[in-house]
Amino acid sequence: MTGRPDPEPRPEPRPEQPPGRRPGRRWVLHVDLDQFIAAVEVQRHPELAGRPVVVGGRGDPTERGVVATASYEAREFGVGSGMPLRVAARKCPDAVFLPADHAAYEAASVRVMETLRSLTWGGAPVVVEVLGWDEAFLAAGPGADPAEVSADVTAGAVAEPTTGPRGEGVGGGTPEQPPGPVGPRAFAALVRQRVLEETGLHCSVGIGDNKLRAKIATEFGKPRGVAELTADTWAEVMGERPTDALWGIGRKTAKKLSALGIDTVAQLAGSDARVLAAELGPTMGPWYHRLGRGEDSSPVDATPWVPRAHGREETYQVDLEDWERIAEEVRVLTRRTVADIDREGRPAARVAIKVRFKPFLTVTRSLTMPAPTNDPVVLAEAAVSLLDRVEHDRPVRLLGVRLEMTEPTGGY
Known part of the structure; x- marks a missing residue:
């Protein structure tokens, strides 16, 4: 592809319809907890409310480790997820640094998801697809x-904060029984209200006519708000945004697209899917093209997510240079990972290691086991054997082990 493709022409306007009269439209809501980990920590430590809070590693900014999350107060200083703790401390020296507590976040997440599953819409329980904590x-x-849940009450709207008092945004009804048909915005306000009442946590809600648009809409509603993105508003809202604004396209893919003259969502939507297939693969190329058009036919599926693998990794405060020590650390990580796959009830079919050298060179190596197993000794020695395929010429700052499991009965 040479040059830049023209943006796809705007579709002809649809006939005007009264608000709330678009039969057949099926709505998807995306619920995202605001600064979730930091919010849980503030719940546990109320004295930290309003202060910059950074969670990550062991909570010591003098050690190696990265930021898991930062409160909005810390983000104002440029602190963000994935940033080294030492850098975060320089950017925000007055921040409170806390260690990550996965058990606490898991418990808070369970409460949120139970609250969502307790909701009904249109006289039936909602379907909840969990994406993470x-x-x-x-x-x-x-x-x-359908008459209750397909109403389009605010066609063309993009974002609307919903931080008012109890009942605001739901027509004056109660969370248990809003009056009359409940369109997507009223239901989104209800979701926010119920989550706050039951868990004390704030969330933002994206509304879309498919999962992709709902997911992206949430970013426009943050924090503590509701936003809507549909086929009607897609080109106007997303067209001039960079391709990595799309859920599913990261920086590496955006660079590949840019090399093809595709920098914006509109250019991606107007590109030739056949050219994308030739350049980026027969599966991924057309998929990226559909992303550019905001298309997503996947249903909201409540089936629990089944992991394909488990892994453990460790960043060492002092670089490792003794390769016998490195081998022993790999064995320790493998035993911990075996405990994780044991809980799944499926043996490991493939073993992989990750070695990060000083300063940040990372290599990975993997092998397929002769036969699936969950024997910790066998798997540990397989992982250690992969160290022979790594250069031993520099200090090691991080090690990781990943065990890929056999496919579950019935498939993924």
Whole structure:
């Protein structure tokens, strides 16, 4: 592809319809907890409210480690997830640094997801697809009344904060029983309200006519708000944004697209899917093209996510140079990972290691086991054997082990 493709022409305007009269439209909501980890820590330590809080590693900014999350107060100083703790401390020297507590975040997440699953929309329980600790998709479940849940009450709207008092945004009804049909914005306000009441945590909600648009809409609603993105507003809202503004396109893919003369969402939408398939692969190329058009046909699926692998890694405060010590650390990490796959009830079929040298050169090596196993000794020695395929010419700052499991009965 040479040059830059023209943006896709805007579709002809649809006939005007009264608000709340677009039958058949199925709505998806994306719920995202605001600064989730930091918010949980502030709940546990109320005295930290309003202060810059940084969570990561062992909570010591003089040690190696990265930021897991930062409160909005810390983000104002440029602190962000993935940043080395030492850099975060320089940017925000008055921040409170705390160690990560995965058990606490898991417990808080369970409360949130239980709250979401307790909701009904259109007379039927909602379907909840959990994406992680702090986010989920929601949709009206089987048996919901289409007349109640397909209303488009604010066509063309982009974002709307919903931080008012109890009842605001839900037509004056109660969270348990809002009056009359509940369109997506009213239901989004209800979701925010119920999550806050039941867990004390704030969330933002994205509304879309598919999962992709709902997910992206959430970013426009943050923090503590609601935003809507549909086929009607996609080109106007997203067209001139860079391709990595799309869920599913990261910096590396954006660079590949840029090399093809595609820098914006509109250019991606107007590109030739056949050229993308030739350049980026027969599966991924057309998929990226659909992302540019905001297309996503995947349903909201409540089936629990089944992991394909488990892994453990460790960043060492002092670089490792003794390769016998390095081998022993790999054995320790493998035993910890075996405990994780044991809980899944599936043996490991493939072993991989990650070695990060000083300063930041990272290499990975892997092998397929002769036969699947969950024997910690066998897997540990397989992982250690991979060290022979790594140069031993510089200090090691991080080690990781990953065990890929056999496919579950019934597949993924």
